[in-house]
Amino acid sequence: METYGKILLIAMPVFLGLVLLEKWYGWYRGKETVRSMDMLSSLSSGITNVTKDVLGLSIAIISYHWMLAHLALVQTPPVFLTYLIAFLALDLSGYWVHRISHEYNIFWNNHLIHHSSEDFNLACALRQSISVFVRLFTVFLLPAALLGVPEQVIAVVAPLHLFAQFWYHTEHIRRMGWLEKIIVTPSHHRVHHAINKEYLDKNYGQILIIWDKLFGTYQEELETVPAVYGITRPVQTWNPIRINFMHVGLLFRDAWYTRHLKDKFRIWLMPTGWRPADVAERFPVHKIEDVYRFDKYEPSTNRLLMGWTWIQFMLLLLFVSYLFANITSIGSPGIFVYGGFIFLCVYAFTELMDLHPFAWIWELLKDVYACSVLYLTGDWFGISAHAKGLVPSLAAYFILSALITVFVSLQTKKRITALQL
Structure with missing residues (x-):
C-alpha cells in the first residue's frame, strides 16, 4: 500500500x-x-x-x-x-x-x-x-x-x-x-x-x-455514424458513489419484486440490461430510445457553486495526498477512519453539484465526523508533527465549510427558483 x-x-x-x-x-x-x-x-x-x-x-x-x-x-x-x-x-x-x-x-x-x-x-x-x-x-x-x-x-x-x-x-x-x-x-x-x-x-x-x-468484437469507427457517449439508462447524477451502486440496487429491487422464483435467481447472470417482464412493466426505468435526441445531464449552476466546488475539490486533493504520503505512520485502523472522511467529502460536494436538497446535511455529517477526530485525538492523523498550528486551522476550515455550503446551497436554490419563474 x-x-x-x-x-x-x-x-x-x-x-x-x-x-x-x-x-x-x-x-x-x-x-x-x-x-x-x-x-x-x-x-x-x-x-x-x-x-x-x-x-x-x-x-x-x-x-x-x-x-x-x-x-x-x-x-x-x-x-x-x-x-x-x-x-x-x-x-x-x-x-x-x-x-x-x-x-x-x-x-x-x-x-x-x-x-x-x-x-x-x-x-x-x-x-x-x-x-x-x-x-x-x-x-x-x-x-x-x-x-x-x-x-x-x-x-x-x-x-x-x-x-x-x-x-x-x-x-x-x-x-x-x-x-x-x-x-x-x-x-x-x-x-x-x-x-x-x-x-x-x-x-x-x-x-x-x-x-x-x-x-469477433471489432468495429471500426464510421465517418457516417458520429459516436454518442454515455449509457442507455442515464445515471442523472454527478455523485460517483451513487453511480457505483445504482445498477446492483436495481437488480436487488427487481429480484425482490418479481413474482417468478426463476427470475429471482437468473437475473444476476442474464445479459446486461435484462429485467423480468413483470417488474419492467410495473417499475419502468428511463432508457434512451433515440441516441441523437436526448438532453445530457447538466443541472443549472452558477459561479458561486462552481467556485466553491472547485475549492472543495482542490482541498480534497490535499487531504488525499496527505493520506497517501503517510499511510505507514497513520497505520490501521487510522487509514480506514481517514478513508471514511474522503468518501464523505466526495459524497457531500457531489450532492451539492447535483443541487440535492439535502446536500448540506451530508456536508454537516462530514464536518462533524472530521471535528470528532480532532476532538478525540487532539490531532489530524499526526499532522501536528509536520507543522504546528494546522490543527486549529483545520477545525476552522471544517466549521467554515459547513457554513459556506449551507449558504451556497440556499443561494443557488434561490437563483434557480427565480430563473424558473
Whole structure:
C-alpha cells in the first residue's frame, strides 16, 4: 500500500494536469469536450477508486501467488521475454474481464461508472469502480502462472498496463494510420464508449486491438455514424458513489419484486440490461430510445457553486495526498477512519453539484465526523508533527465549510427558483 500510495502522489498531479490541458486545448480549438461539472465528477470518481485500492478493500478468490505456487510448469527468470509474456497475459486477461463486465448483469455494475459520462475525454478515463470487493477473474492470469512468470514482474507490468489505458480517452486525436491495426487508439475506444446501435459492445481491447479482431468484437469507427457517449439508462447524477451502486440496487429491487422464483435467481447472470417482464412493466426505468435526441445531464449552476466546488475539490486533493504520503505512520485502523472522511467529502460536494436538497446535511455529517477526530485525538492523523498550528486551522476550515455550503446551497436554490419563474 505504501509503494502504491507514493506512485499515486506522482500520478495524480500528472493526470490532473493532462485533464486540464485537454480542457484548455478544446477551448483553444473551439471544440469543447470537457464540461466542468462532468470533469469534477470524473476526477472525484478517480479519487474514490484509488482511495479504496490503497485501503485494500477487496480480496481475490484465487490469488496470482497461489496459482504460481501450485500450478507453474516452469520457472521463468525476470528477463525481457518474461515481461513481454506478462504484458500479453495481462492484456488478454483484461480483454475477457472487460467483455464479461459488459455482457452480464451483475458484472456490469462494476464497470457502469466508467461509461456513465456523457462526454468522452481524459477525465472520464478516471471513472473507475469502488464496488468491486471480491475479485473473481485473477484466474485469467493462468497462462502467466503456468509459465512461471514471477509475481514481481506482474507487479511492475500491471500498473504500467493500467496507466497506458489513459491516453486514448480523447476526441482530439483522430485516426493513427497503421497503428490502428495493432493497438487500441482513440478511434477504437470512441466506438467502445458509444451507445449507437452500430457500436454497442465492441472493441473491448485494452492495449492491443488484435483480441477484438480475433474474437469477433471489432468495429471500426464510421465517418457516417458520429459516436454518442454515455449509457442507455442515464445515471442523472454527478455523485460517483451513487453511480457505483445504482445498477446492483436495481437488480436487488427487481429480484425482490418479481413474482417468478426463476427470475429471482437468473437475473444476476442474464445479459446486461435484462429485467423480468413483470417488474419492467410495473417499475419502468428511463432508457434512451433515440441516441441523437436526448438532453445530457447538466443541472443549472452558477459561479458561486462552481467556485466553491472547485475549492472543495482542490482541498480534497490535499487531504488525499496527505493520506497517501503517510499511510505507514497513520497505520490501521487510522487509514480506514481517514478513508471514511474522503468518501464523505466526495459524497457531500457531489450532492451539492447535483443541487440535492439535502446536500448540506451530508456536508454537516462530514464536518462533524472530521471535528470528532480532532476532538478525540487532539490531532489530524499526526499532522501536528509536520507543522504546528494546522490543527486549529483545520477545525476552522471544517466549521467554515459547513457554513459556506449551507449558504451556497440556499443561494443557488434561490437563483434557480427565480430563473424558473
